Amino acid sequence: MRVLGIDPGLTRCGVGVVEGSVGRPLTLIDVNVIRTSASEHIAQRLVTIERGLDAWLDEFQPDAVAVERVFARSDSSTIMGTAQASGIALVVAARRGLPVALHTPSEVKAAVSGSGRADKAQVGAMVTRILRLDAPPKPADAADALALAITHIWRGGAQARIDAALAAAGRRP
């Protein structure tokens, strides 16, 4: 399966596409950040993010989209813009009928590093190893987007196995 991970942000919105399945090597398809300028009106910045995400969906045709879940307790100076950008990410995916999942930062850290408290450097190092890259993707938002996509494939795989077991037992998932 091919997953677009989105680390929402107003100044830098990380986007990364990973392909693969549980138990097999994962492949980096592409990674980048969509940037908007603080000198622009907030509405225009969100339109830039919307257009950027639409372009990624058009180009890479993912099977699913994974977005970082934003919490109110995060850094309050940027949290509103981050929440607004996350809303755009959710809408852009959902209006195409794509499955959208939210993963918390702790879930992502735990999935890629084994610890929910891993720091950015550890996440970057694990993403580099999992995708067999030469160096950690920069900036951190790009690495985070890839970590989200990896998490989604691995968690999705687990969920798919649970659903299959339930179906085999005669229960609807």
Place this chain on the structure above:
Amino acid sequence: MRVLGIDPGLTRCGVGVVEGSVGRPLTLIDVNVIRTSASEHIAQRLVTIERGLDAWLDEFQPDAVAVERVFARSDSSTIMGTAQASGIALVVAARRGLPVALHTPSEVKAAVSGSGRADKAQVGAMVTRILRLDAPPKPADAADALALAITHIWRGGAQARIDAALAAAGRRP
């Protein structure tokens, strides 16, 4: 001028259209709330809001859109959903090239009631009087959307006069 006011919210998103200009009676064109169900996925709820707002813009063709500015210090249990809904409101307007303005709750209260600390009942009563309605619009989100549109027309009018005065004085606004 015709203004669409949007009071963003995930469960109830207030929408109200007001027409008029500074110094003349304002007219209510329409008011309602776009509702989404908490049982739906957040991404689908945002798509419902996007479609609802697009339908209002299609039907009423406003000259400008006024959206309530959301602050991180607001009620934290719903603030993320409100911020995400506000992001959708900004994008839906801006991608049509419509002017979008953000007004704070204090600015709206001050504009319609003369006090930045007016309560919901006072705002509802002033909206009723300003638009010569028989009763306050219900629910409060609907009245708030109208108050935003009224604020925008009155503030926009003041700004237009300042710009005109600056232009007459040979200075670019």
